Amino acid sequence: MKTRDKILLASLELFNERGERNTTTNHIAAHLAISPGNLYYHFRNKSDIIYEIFQEYEKLVDYYLVIPDDRPLTVADMTFYLESVFDGLWSYRFFHRDLEYLLDCDPRLRSDYRDFTNRCLAAMKTIFEKLAEAGIVQEQPEELREVMALNIWLVVTNWMAFLKTAHGSTGDEGLSLTALKQGIYQVLTLEMPYLMPEYRDEVLAIREKYRPVLPEQRDSVVA
């Protein structure tokens, strides 16, 4: 594997584990057992590394959110969208953690991220539309779809942060797959009132699979 790619990979790993703020370029180099000079041979600066990682993230999510235009959407599609998006979010979780600072540092990133957000919101709106066409959710006015999409976006992008702040101790330890998936439960709860009777039970059954074992795990998960 090329050094350049190794740098990207190690950066992502360290950013996710310890936060971008706590990860210096020297740390990254040390982690790979290469010299700082070497790192700066491959990247002009730290921002460039972050920018490139963002672009991967963007590509991944765009790929996940492709909407078939030759067939109606199914409940399975909806589940897949949710699962995928949370997976993507998990893989690049450092990004949403320090989002505001990162955008302040890099105007390119700010404008790209804005476009990215709008693209995601638009995709969500289309998904709603097609779910309505498929008779899974009720038809809704354009405007409501828009506001709903935004609410779901807020829940999805901040679910991870909530888990990390609401739970005990410091790090990732407490963040299990179960907890992660409770995010899907949250989103499906938002959609619930809009489900068509014919599909209501099916979707509720899926939702049930993501229900947290404990109603609310408010204690530290560490032993």
Place this chain on the structure above:
Amino acid sequence: MKTRDKILLASLELFNERGERNTTTNHIAAHLAISPGNLYYHFRNKSDIIYEIFQEYEKLVDYYLVIPDDRPLTVADMTFYLESVFDGLWSYRFFHRDLEYLLDCDPRLRSDYRDFTNRCLAAMKTIFEKLAEAGIVQEQPEELREVMALNIWLVVTNWMAFLKTAHGSTGDEGLSLTALKQGIYQVLTLEMPYLMPEYRDEVLAIREKYRPVLPEQRDSVVA
């Protein structure tokens, strides 16, 4: 005004404007035209300043969320809760911006914040309960109230961040009161499906007042 209080005030101001990460103790001292030594005479370290500001924030929100137990809740109460919470959020907006890092730095803060979150969620659940008793929203199972409260919490606490990231350029300039209040619109949209027919129109009229002028302001607000 005592130097100590001036430090707290200036810190909050600078944190909100430029972010905690971009505000050093030296900046704070310079802003007040006092020496760094003086600042450190009043506070052991930066964390202590932040912790104390958080306690103010906590007190304010706790005060806002007091629930009357001698009378049923009204639609006006609900509006007041929403308005107040967004005001509080605005006054201490730096806090949610760098939340994860701040909690990593200070275990006291982490545990206090966890309690604070739980208190807020509990208050929201109680508010739902009392709104149902008052016939404003439908009775819901305990579990649904809990999940709904959490969704609203996510929308409320991250609304500001969304505005700052989704809009153009860098700073606060774009963040108008109108934009801020669109957050209330988002929350009321979440509640909409659960409104009782008798109050539906009244609440929808209130919601309408917070509707953004433009459906989606996706351009930079700066001239």
Place this chain on the structure above:
DNA sequence: CTATTATTAGAGTATATACTCTACTCAGTC
């Protein structure tokens, strides 16, 4: 084999950051 280019090491730098230390002032008090 040679020339060129890509890659790397590693010491070094300028700047910033959180924080300390010493000394001074000045209001109140015995």
Place this chain on the structure above:
DNA sequence: GACTGAGTAGAGTATATACTCTAATAATAG
């Protein structure tokens, strides 16, 4: 009028951070 102690100034420190520079080595092309 000496004494105390809260309050303040301001220079100073240890450390870290992002990044640079030079020189050496590996890879590759002609």
